Amino acid sequence: MPTCGPSPSSVAVDTYGVEGMVTGCTVTTAQAGTRLGALTWQVSQPPLTPPPPPARFVADRYIRTWASADADWVPADPARLAARQLGDVALWPMDEPGLYWYKGTAYHDLTLTLPQVPINSLTGQILHLTPTRDPATGYALTFTRNARGRCVEVRREATLLASYPLTVTDTATIRVLRRGSLLIVTAQRVAEDDTDEPETTLGVLRDAEPLAVRHVGFHVTSRRLPAEVLWVDAGQVHDTFATAPTDWSVGHGVWAVMARYSCSPWWNWYGGFGAGRPAVWSKAILDGDQSVEAYLGVKMLVLDQPEEYRRRFRDLNLTICGDGHAVTSGYSLQRATRVNGHLVTRLLRNGVPVWTSTDPAHLVPPDGQGHRLWLATRLEKRGAAIAVYLDQRLATVYHDPNPLPGGRIAIWTEDNGVLIGRVTWSASNRRSPRRSMALP
Structure with a gap:
């Protein structure tokens, strides 16, 4: 030739x-x-x-932030990334x-x-x-x-x-x-x-x-x-929970397809709520380098307590390399969790904080801004480096002196409700469990 x-x-x-x-x-x-x-x-x-995604998804200015094709791309120009305002739903x-x-x-x-x-x-x-x-x-x-x-x-x-x-x-x-x-x-x-x-x-x-x-x-x-x-x-694996969540296992709380807003019962998503730490775990085990992104939203009403709504813009949490039982095992990103009466976003390694931020851009926008938002949280593990991306902007990189080998994904909250728009993940190695952890 x-x-x-x-x-x-x-x-x-x-x-x-x-x-x-x-x-x-x-x-x-x-x-x-x-x-x-x-x-x-x-x-x-x-x-x-x-x-193509359903036309009504792409037409909705909030849902299209994860459903449209341009949601998978970000500009390399730091100035364009920095210009994005808290609560802004317009894609670049x-x-x-x-x-x-x-x-x-x-x-x-x-x-x-x-x-x-x-x-x-x-x-x-x-x-x-x-x-x-x-x-x-x-x-x-x-x-x-x-x-x-x-x-x-x-x-x-x-x-x-x-x-x-x-x-x-x-x-x-x-x-x-x-x-x-x-x-x-x-x-x-x-x-x-x-x-x-x-x-x-x-x-x-x-x-x-x-x-x-x-x-x-x-x-x-x-x-x-x-x-x-x-x-x-x-x-990559893209999961919008359009079919039964057979790749996931409930760890705690009530998880089902449910309405996000009481005024819009026709918009239904997979999510969970309850006391303690409602969590859903991936059945797949991801080893080595990996990237996991979740678009999460606040559930408007939990247990018919409307007076609690304004205090629900918190605890949209994501874990990678978890053990399948404790949500703070592995690397856990708690977005806008309450610590000593204040909202903070922090990264935990096996339950120990290794990074904490009170920057408003790292929290969950409050009622009025965050009502219909889908917040993007992405964790990337590459060797000993754990990168945290919040709404497409790099928030921090933690260098672990003793990096964890891998584990399961968890999406969870604390005394709250959370809904999932889309989860996307990829990994250098994926293992399936020998037996089911629990019924989905």
């Missing part, structure tokens, strides 16, 4: 131009060793983009030029899909696949033009590895697949009758010393192609 593009001796890369059709892009190698050898394509159904415009990061974390193979995009809107756009949220690291795929026409340039930390001709015209679906040490770029043209033509492989690149890809960035240069158009399949 012919080599396509430069392969500098300083970078151990084999790059191939591959002719023919491919669907699914499952790759096997005919030979082991430093060279890739012959390629064999296993034909399978190409990955599908997820179905994703079509403004600049770099955006996908919030999820990849721990295994991933697929990036730009579905049915005008080819001329790709010029200048850059996809980043990086080990950290730094565009100078990792791989960058740039859609550009040269003397030979449109092409996709692949770089590793600014070193050009390959340039693949972009042979499709008009409108096409572009995919970038990371499979082990391989980067695969494919295109599938959309015919004039809106049917998809066979998928064509533009190029395959093998990095003999592949970088760990954990994050996906999209550098937007055209308003015609905003960041939310890019679909990322990195093995």
